[in-house]
Amino acid sequence: MGFSVEDANAVLAENFAPWVRDLGLLVEQVEPGVATLRLPWSDRLARQGGAMSGQALMAAADTATVIAISAARAAFVPMTTVQLSTTFQRPIAGVDVLVLATVTKLGRTLAFADIALTPDGASAPAAQAHTVYALLG
Numbered sequence: 001m002g003f004s005v006e007d008a009n010a011v012l013a014e015n016f017a018p019w020v021r022d023l024g025l026l027v028e029q030v031e032p033g034v035a036t037l038r039l040p041w042s043d044r045l046a047r048q049g050g051a052m053s054g055q056a057l058m059a060a061a062d063t064a065t066v067i068a069i070s071a072a073r074a075a076f077v078p079m080t081t082v083q084l085s086t087t088f089q090r091p092i093a094g095v096d097v098l099v100l101a102t103v104t105k106l107g108r109t110l111a112f113a114d115i116a117l118t119p120d121g122a123s124a125p126a127a128q129a130h131t132v133y134a135l136l137g
Helices: 005-015 054-073
Strands: 026-031 034-039 079-088 097-106 110-119 127-135
Touching (some): 026 054, 034 054, 054 097, 054 110
Antiparallel strands (some): 034 097, 079 127
């Protein structure tokens, strides 16, 4: 039993608040415990000065974690963020962001993930995040 890109996009459509769906995130690739989402550039997501807002990047990292955990379990289950830590290394402006979430440990009640947020076409992340999730189902 697998978990496809179509399954992942259905999780996005059915389980997130409208404001998260408004980010326009798209699942581009998924494999067990790993998900790559695209956060499309939008002036609506830019803060003063023209760089993408940290809030949008953190929401994308958090959302990508749900998809990666779902891929690791081959299905969506209720879960919630316990901890999200993000380090911003340089601004992102005018380009989409690829959000690569990798589950580093999947336990019975907790999951841990690392997330790299890389401007499309860049070789290195502009931000990195680490998450801990409680699995509720």
